[in-house]
Amino acid sequence: MSETAPILSGPELQGLDEYQSVMDVFHASVKRFADKPAFSCMGQVLTYGELDKRSRDFAAWLQHETGLVPGDRIAIQLPNTLQFPVAMFGAMRAGLVVVNTNPLYTEREMAHQFQDSGAKAILILANMADKLEKILDQTAIETVLVTELGDLHGFPKRLLINAVVKHIKKLVPRYSLPQAIPFREALAKGAGQRVEEASLSLEDLAVLQYTGGTTGRAKGAMLTHRNLVANMLQARAAIGAGLGEGCETVIAPLPVYHIYTFTVNCLFLVETGNHSVLIPNPRDLAGFVKTLKGMPFTAFIGLNTLFNALCNRDDFKALDFSRLKLTISGGMALTHAAAERWEQVTGCPVAEGYGMTETSPIVTFNPVDAIQLGTIGKPVAGTRVKVVDAEGQALPFGEAGELCVQGPQVMKGYWNLPEETAEALGEDGWIGTGDIAVLQEDGYVKIVDRKKDMIVVSGFNVYPNEVEDVVASHPDVVEVAAVGVPDDNTGEAVKLFVVSKNPDLDAETLRAWCKKELTGYKVPKTVEFRDELPKTPVGKVLRRELRDGDKSAA
Template identity: 55%
Template sequence: MTTQRPWLAQYPAGVPHQIDVDEFASIPAVLEQSIRQFGDRPAFTSMGKALTYAQVDELSRQFAAYLLGELKLKKGDRVAIMMPNCLQYPIATFGILRAGLTVVNVNPMYTARELRHQMVDSGASVILVLDNFARTVQEVLADTALRHVVTTGLGDMLGFPKGAIVNFVLRNVKKMVPDYDIPSAVRFRDALALGSKHELPDVSITHEDIAFLQYTGGTTGVAKGAMLTHRNLVANMQQASAWIGTNVKLGQEVIVTALPLYHIFALTANGLVFMKYGAKNILITNPRDMPGFVKELKREPFTAITGVNTLFNGLLNTPGFDEIDFSKLHLTLGGGMAVQRAVAERWKKATGVTLVEAYGLTETSPAACINPMDLADYNGAIGLPVPSTDVCVKDEDGNQLPVGEVGELCVKGPQVMKGYWNRPEETAAAIDADGWLHTGDMAKMDEKGFFYIVDRKKDMILVSGFNVYPNEIEDVVAMMPGVLEVAAVGVPDDKSGEAVKLVIVRKDPALTVEQVKAHARENLTGYKQPKFVEFRDELPKTNVGKILRRALRDEAA
């Protein structure tokens, strides 16, 4: 069946139907263009210290030369990075890629068990780790192929005296750096100094080379490494920049990067797409410190911000948020989880800018659908397929479904991963014979080609044979002024098979179970109403703030 593309008629003016994947041979080719165009402009700032594009060029070259000249790594070797957003991050990432090596992004909050799995699975031979997390690395070293450890302090790239003060406070005052003992470890600054003694050879990098092993699916059991090639990421950069390019000003954008760069959303959207435009990336090291985050946002007017629903919700509920200067802000992009209407409407009211929802997956590098940037108001859709991308909805037998029917969302395009690292069976289960990636999300398409996520396939609740989608319940309950955060999950029930349970973090301590149930009765049909309501101080979340429904389901079961 040929795919109809009703969405093309809805494309904003100036957005092409196709992108040129061959304009750049690799991610370093895009970086090098930005260095030529924007050399003296700030590229990344952290804690008030800025690095220009020219400095990123020089420092990432030094790191690349260290990896090849000192450590004698060979093309395709894997190098792991285990740190939050800080200046070392882009230096290392671009250095690894320029050396023709593969980046393995690691969540720094990982336990030894999780880190061990990822290092053994990826076969990484080098890891760069922030001092705060080095003890975890020490615990797994003996069980992995890691031969080299590079360590760094959060203040190491901030200059004197600031850097020394930051490192001293973290270690001695806040006690945030557990003792570790890795005798062979090299300091990041020493690695750069050693790299500066070597010439960086001309490394041939092609579209098919793997740029990132991006681990995903931790919530569905064992984390798998999605093989994202230079072609995948260059394609997604081209797709996203074609989409937003009509209202982005070259060399003038300032983007807030609060989601961690080790997560695919911030990595591509902020780290790569905005680099192409010569933007300044404001790196937020600890977005969970909301008062500190708001203080950082007051430092200078910014033009763009990306985030997940919980991040925007957190900002809106932090004192001082209303004192931020939003006069230059023109782009707010939400992804990673469903954006709730209540949050989107409050964001628009507070900032004057629409919170535009996008949809993507680690496996699609990540952008697959984005709403038009000129969207007047939140519309509940994940948007239209980006250029050079086909999206459809399929039933259990793999047949494409017509407009309005709910089935599994499937994606095809140059941004779809090569497959899962060393897992041919799982790759075959995810990407069918016709090249469609099966996302595991339940969705529908309207007649204009806008797609709507109904829910995760595995999060769906089955009440007496009726499908209940947690997103819908959460949206309704989140509208209550007394609710800060809410998660809906299915729990076993003798009568109906499953029943709806709500877990709520209150904004108003006086909120009662009966008030919540009354609100649900007014807004939801019988089988969708919560049978159980529980109040808690916090909800379990992933490193980027996605609510872990699975953890709540497991507890209930």
Template identity: 55%
Template sequence: MEKIWLQSYMSGVPAEVDVDAFASLADLFEKSAQAFSERTAFINMGKALSYAELDRHSRDFAAYCQSVLKLPKGARIALMMPNLLQYPVALFGALRGGYTVVNCNPLYTPRELEHQLQDSGAEAIVIVENFAHVLQAVLPRTQVRHVVVTGLGDMLGFPKSLLVNLVVRHVKKMVPAWRLPGALRFNQVLAAGRQAAFQPVAIDHEDNAFLQYTGGTTGVAKGAMLTHRNIIANLQQAHAWLNPVLKPAGDEVIITALPLYHIFALTANCLTFLKIGATNVLITNPRDIPGFVKELAQHRFTCFTGVNTLFNALLNHPDFARLDFSALRVSLGGGMAVQKAVAEKWKQVTGKPLIEAYGLTETSPAATINPLDLPEYNGSIGLPISSTEVAIRAEDGRYLPPGEVGEICVRGPQVMKGYWNRPEETAKVLLPDGFLLTGDVGVMDDKGFVRIVDRKKDMILVSGFNVYPNEVEDIVALHPGVLEVAAIGVPDEHSNEAVMIFVVKKDPALTADELIKHCRANLTGYKVPRHVEFRDELPKTNVGKILRRALREEYLAAAGKSARDAA
């Protein structure tokens, strides 16, 4: 395959990376902890944790799992918490012990949590007490034998830890009653681990580092087996892409608002920036935009990652534009399409371009990133990163030339080993030649830039013409009266499907007729929305990705009910 994208690489970015630079993620961690011992690794709620402290605490966690819990190498340990200092302690402790980390969304319902714990065969879990009642409901039906519970303030130091836990439990009443007999407290585990022996473990590149579950929005959630080699490859790739613009080791401060249990923040923020001794500022509740903006004012941050909805929410808070962006050099958007209107306003406010990237859980996650010297938004998801190949594939399996639309396929060392205990599902997406079928429709130009058209499953068919929701959403979002928008296809007796948009207003006076007129001026007739519904908010995943599927299901359920009522 001719790698036409190499011609467009920023100066200093290599075509290939060294995947063998680290023996394992534990090796990476220990080298960084030694090299940057006195520097700050993480900050959360005003509390700083140095690399040396993270080294000690994670060692204690690993020792407890080994010597007290007697967990064998390869055992699965579930982590279910938002961005707290406890997360990197448990994460690196588990990795150093040779265990496989199973990241769990704290907002899981009992059904979702039960499925993931059962499917992964997790034997232990570290969970924040706010969600312990959910675990209580399903624990007897899982293989979990060891439960470690933590409070939001447990690692903030005396007396702040007591104050935060008191307010969370008794003033804000954010901790529903729970009962888990035999559960251990996180700080007690660390204290006991301090007295226990820790034996370094031989970890192979092909050992599973994570069972990272897909969102499950298209069916049963599956655990992507991400090996130490997969993750090392991707953090090496991300570092190679960032390196030309990074400051000397230890001078980078990255804002981590996306949850670390999500693969984007896990690899891009936590692991990649650990390699260079950076400081991660952990935002526990990024949905509290006023509180988030106040926290940003406390730091001279150099890097910022997020999703479109997060950037949009910040830009619409009046105090955000008053922040000091003089140190900011990298703003990276992923997880969902970055809209042109948001990217342009981000540059206007911060003075820096919002660079779009693309990836999947199955690719650890990065597959393509735009050059960091890009002067402005270009509508592309970027170039295949170092040691990565991207091909565009037709329905019949042919690989298409530049300019033709097809399914985006990715090959590289960051592509997962497969789905945990699901060989049939693995075979559906991993081709014999090593390419991964992403399920995304896109096109590559003659410079190697890839443009994503849409998810195959989200494509709308209007009178035989393909309509891609991203395109409609981009146009609607350009209207100054729109805060957020989602487009879906709904049944139509004349055209098979029609475009429907759900809109959150920025301007209360905005009308459906005004939006339709705006779309007619910017879209071909069959792409213009036939239906407009205004909402106070749109359904989203915990990382802020708008759930088109949920909107479609709501619409179909309501339409079905109306039809029955009419009958």
């Protein structure tokens, strides 16, 4: 290898050949840590032994009460609740492929994901079941399970939680799904039946994890058992030095359907027998801090905007952080200001990592004993990274180019998209991240820019084409372009540039239009009306010119 074209490599990955699937990891952990807490939510604790039993009950129900067979897809559309790990592990025990689905999705977004994945079953929170009712006939879903927020809590707290959510907070719109089966009923029916543990291999598909595409339509990254087990072991090698086994309490405020929390909390922390505290609604900061009060948490997993929001609260600053020894940041860029403020308030430094849906997700991580702020750390075990120029040629240390990744955590491909898979992976298995990075001679990697037009709002990817498609459907819009602009609260925000044929069209009208079709974080924060948009000679709108012009104007 030439000195002018370095490839950074993590240490050798150990232990991958010890497992045949994610379920091997699960079965080993529930035996070793049966009496230890696995997950808790709103004060209710689920031990590893209880997680084993409930997931087994669900698997038995799937096998005996439905026509689902191994390889079929089941959508799980839940916030952070105890039902998520029960359903996820139960589905995998039955050999099903999990389709993680954002509970904030609109009907349009749900319909696309369910149609594309070919999901035949769904477990959905009652709060968004009215949306499912409207699009169910557009999908192949035959088995519908509905759960309420407090369903896995004991009596009478379960009834109280569900009554408050439905009747006092009125968070459950009316719906009619006569074929739906209550999740608790499914668990009860499965309890008396035998489970045939599915025969799984590392090459089998485990999860369809949807991510935005350049077409504006979400596409399913095919993550195999090998991908997920590899990334779990990579996480253990990179992060595990900061944590013990069966003794840690880890705060999990980020959504578990997102690949970041999914891998760290449902795989890495399960494998190490640790306790994940699921926060259903971290936007309720007062409630979040109340949950933390008096809890001896030892690790915290978050992202830049959450660190900022919490550190601005007096009640958070008054908490006892004496046991906190590890804070992990991912999902979006960590600013120096947020990292320094967090350490000042909590006494614990922040270790930033980097990844993407297509890499299960972890690619790099800052060693907990050698954190280098402003970098995304070093490649994790079994991983190779390089930066390349526009022609695909590797660049030397210190030169910026697109970051590319190779390793066992790289996805199998995009679901039903062979051409896009071939374009993304190439023949040698390297995948381009779309991020512009610099390799440092000390082995650390630094992200300096993004190659693509993707916008990252509070750690979630927003693809301009999708936003533009929705806005362009407004009868008064002639042309539209969406770009990302800096935002103190969310890292970036969506800004629209619009050419309208109606001089009375205003920003709030367009925002209201978007809210009907787009999840909240995708809705434009600002709108600027123009007489025309800058274009290339062939007529393509120059988003970069709009974005750069907006920055210079600011």
